[in-house]
Amino acid sequence: MSEQNTISRTATIKENVKLGKGIIIQDFVVIGKRPERAKISLFAQAPREFKPTVIGDYVTMCAGAIVYAAVELGNNVFLGDYASIRENTTVGEGTIIGRNVTVECNTRIGKECKIQTGAHITADCIVGDKVFIGPEVCTTNDSYMALVDVPMEGPVFGDGCAVGANSTIVPGVRIGKNAVIASGSVVFQNVPDEEFWMGNPARKEGTYKQFIGTAKMFSAMKKGKKDQ
Amino acid sequence: MSQEATFKSIVCEIFGIQEGDVADTKTPEDIESWTSVTHMQLVARFEESFKFQFDVEEITEMDSIASMKNVLRKHGVDL
Known part of the structure; x- marks a missing residue:
């Protein structure tokens, strides 16, 4: 170089x-x-x-x-x-x-993160290391949309967590380490470490381990199809 | 309910299919509703109903009804 x-x-x-x-x-x-x-x-x-x-x-x-x-x-x-x-x-x-x-x-963003096209990282946000934030993810820090005078609070993203495209993370929410949030989710409450959440309002639908196992299975099937 | 019946009822409920469609040869290519999301829901329901935890490799192996049954049998489920 x-x-x-x-x-x-x-x-x-x-x-x-x-x-x-x-x-x-x-x-x-x-x-x-x-x-x-x-x-x-x-x-x-x-x-x-x-x-x-x-x-x-x-x-x-x-x-x-x-x-x-x-x-x-x-x-x-x-x-x-x-x-x-x-x-x-x-x-x-x-x-x-x-x-x-x-x-x-x-805002503090850690090492080796991937923050994809069009994502919005709000003020006072903390992003750990190796975090994936998908395209157009929106984070917010004002719970009452300037209608009430309260301190603003950005979300916190734990190391290794992944947030799918177009999800919205509301003020002060903590996304745990290695947690996975499916695309299009709206997260209103803290997500514990190693859990998989999806939906609006987002709720637990599985674990990090289940997500990884499932992702590996489907990608192996796709690869098998390509190799045929 | 037998463990076999519990297995079939979970598969039918999650995939939205009839009991007659739960054949060993079926894979995600045959069952349209077998997606990454329903696969995870299935895994979570098996863990909850049969009281054990899969490891990542086992979840990866379950790419047909037959292989799903094999993994469950390893955990002592009577199928």
Whole structure:
């Protein structure tokens, strides 16, 4: 791997950004962007001072990706086209963030995660290591949709859990380690470690072990068919 | 109810089929409703009804009614 950075002429690198080596920065990427809030926002105006934005070695940022101030991207992180990572967020080594993924502020994402196209990771979310988040998964952090003044609380994803496409995870819910959530589920309550949940509202339908055994059986059958 | 009858009733209920269709030769290719979701439901119901736990390899092996019965017999189910 080349240790030289490849930076498009159309990319914008703001002040207070530290770049590692072997980084690829494609067209129209913005790094170190300071957040702006609407003039009528209910929240306090954005702070003026931020920690540096730190981009690890061999990170790839595809076209149009936006990395805000005070973000830390670990080595070998990949950001797909138009991915947006808000301020005060960390992304662990080897994590892949797909196209059009939005990661809101004050979020921690662990190592070797796969967050697929169009997923929305809300503010104050904690994502463990080796977590799979499918396309268009939506996480939320405001239980009462701004109608009642309560603290916001992002969901927590345990190490190794997997959430299928288009699922919705409501504020403060904890998805246990190695738990599996089927596509299209709406999760309103904590999911214990090693369980398989599905539906709306989601409920337990099996275990991680049953899911893996079943997945292996059906994939072996498909492979057998292909090999014939 | 005998264990054989319990087995058939679970398979019929989960797959939505008649008792006469529970033949040893049947596989997911023959039973349209035998999907990954119903397979997991079946495994969960067997574990609950016959009071044991499968390991991952056993769940993977159960790709026909015959192989399902073989795995259950290993756990002492009288089929």
